[in-house]
Amino acid sequence: MSTLEITDLAVSVSTEDGPKQILKGVTLTIDDGQTHAIMGPNGSGKSTLAYSIAGHPKYEITGGSVTLDGEDVLAMSVDERARAGLFLAMQYPVEVPGVSVANFLRTAKTAIDGEAPKLRTWVKDVNGALDRLNLDSTFSQRSVNEGFSGGEKKRHEIAQLELLDPKVAILDETDSGLDIDALKIVSEGVNRFREREGKGVLLITHYTRILRYITPDVVHVFVDGKVAESGGPELADKLEAEGYESYLPVAR
C-alpha cells in the first residue's frame, strides 16, 4: 500500500527581499498504484513541490500537510523520508566527487533496508539495473554523476529508482534533455517500476512527449504555485494542442 496525500501545501523561499511564496496551496492525492502527471510552465513551482516533499532545506513549509500512508512526512528529516519510501529523481542530479557509484548505491541501499545487501546478488542487481538503463558497468567505478552527460545523469536516477525500490517516486523532469532513444529507455525503467505492486509515481514534466510512453492515471495542470485543473490523460492532449495559454492570468 502507498498513498501520498498532499493537502493545501504552502511553501516559500527566502530571498533578498524577504520570503517569497512559491506554492500557494497544493492539494492532490496519489492513491495506491497510481501515476499522476504534473504539467506546468517554467517557474510555476513544480521543482519546488518536488523538493519540498523530499525535504530540501531551502524551502520553508508555511502551511498544509504531506503524508505517506498516514505518516507525517513534513516532520521527518530528509533521510527519514527516503527510508519511509519516498524517492526524488532530480531535475539536476548532483555530482559527488570521489564517491563511486558502487559505494554510493551500496550505502544508500544499506541505509534504506537497514542492512547491507547480500554481496553476490547485489553486484548482479547493480550491473543489471545499469545495463537496463544502457549504462555500461564502468559507471559503477566512476564518481557519482561527475562528468556524466545530462542524459546519463537522468538514466542513473532511474537505475537508482529500480534498485532502491521506494513506495512513491517523484520524477522531476526526468524526460527533459533526453533524446528519443534515451526517453524510451527511461520510460521503460519507470514502467518496470510501476508494474511492481502498489507503487505511486508523481511525474513532473514540461512536455507531453513522455506521456506517450507512460500513461498517467491523472493529469494536473500546475500554474502559479497550485493545481489549476485536474483530469484524465486526455487533459494532456488538450495541453499539447493549446498550451498553457488559457490558464495564465490575462496579462497586459
Add this chain to the structure above:
Amino acid sequence: MTVTAAAPARVESHLNPPPSYDLADHPAPTGREEVWRFTPLKRLRGLLDGEPSDACLEWDTTLPEGVTLSTVTAEEARALGELGPNERPAALAASLSGGAALLDVPAELECDEPVVIRLSGNTVEDLVWGQLLYRIGAHAKVTIVLVHTGAARYCAISTFVVGDGAQVDIVSVQDWDDDAVHLGRDAIRVGRDARVKHTSVSFGGDLVRLHANVEYDGPGGEAELLGLYFADAGQHLEHRLFADHNAPRTSSNVNYKGALQGQGAHTVWIGNVLIRKEAEGIETYEENRNLVLTDGCQADSVPNLEIETGEIEGAGHASATARFDDEQLFYLQSRGVSVEEARRLVLHGFFADLIRKIGVPFLEEQLTETVEKELAKNMLAAPGEFASALEGSA
C-alpha cells in the same frame, strides 16, 4: 653528466632567502616577517631560542635489504650534499643536532619493500634537534615512510639527494600527540630524469610547520608534492612548499588537501614556485583545497608564482576553501543516507583521489580510516591512532 652550472645564481627573494648555516643570517623572528606571520610563535615553546639539547626521538626502523643507516658528523653531511638551511629552525637543527643520520640507498637498487622509520617522542618537555640525510643512488627505486608519534619539541633538517633516473616516494606522517611541536624542513634535490613524490600527512600535534622544498640537479626531473592534513580544534598545521625550477624541462606538481574542524583549527598552505631564466620548457601546477567542516576554523592558502622566463610549457595554480556542499549532502540524504554518513562520504570523496595518488598501497586503507576517525572524533579521542593502525598491517 650535469648540464647546469655548478652554482646557479640565486635569485634574491624574501620568500626564499639564500641558504646559510650561519645563525646570524637567521635572526629570531618577531612574527611580523612574511614567512612567520601565520605562525603562532608563542606556541613554539621557546624552540627558536636554540638551546642545546641531546634528547633524541626513539627510532624504530625497517630497512629493505641493501639499504643502510649510519651516523655522520654535521660536516660530513654537508660534504655529502646536504641542502643548506633557508630559515632559523633548519639552521638551528643543523648546528645543534650533533650529527646526522644517513640513509643510503645504493645506485640501481630496486626495493620492493618500503623503508619505514618510526620516530616517537616521550614528552613535549624534550627538545630534540634532528638532522637527516637520504642519499638515493642513480636509478634506484625506493619508498620511504616516516611516521612521527608521541610528543616532543622536534626541529629537524632533512635532505633527500636523489640520483639521476631514480624513483623515490617519500611519505612523512605527522601523527603526534596533542601537545607536540614539530618544525621540519624537507629539501629534495632531484637528479636528471629522476621522479620524486613527496607526501606530507599531518593529523596530530599542537603546532606543525613543515617545508617541502624541491630543486633540480639537471633537466627532466619530475617532482610531485602531495599533502593531506586534518586540523582539529586548536591545532595549527602549516605546510610551506617551494619548487625551485632551476633546470630546463623539469616539472613540479603540488596538490595539498585539508579539512578543518573545531574552534581555533588553523591551517596554512604556502605554495611558492620560482621559474628561473634557465628553466625553459618547464611545467608546474599547484593546487590547495580546504574543506571547512565547522565554524571557528581558519584556512590560509597562498599560492605564489615567480616567473623569470616566458619559455614555459605550463604554469598554473588553484586554491579554494569551501564548506560542505549542501546540495551534495541533500542528494545523499535523499537516498536515505543519514547526515553523518553523508558527511563521511563527501569527506572520503574529497580526499579519495589524493590518497590514491600517494601510491603506497599499505598506507591507503589506514589513511582512509584515519580521515574517517578524525571526522568521527570528539575533542577527547586518543591521538596516535594512525600509528597503531599501521602497526597492525605493515
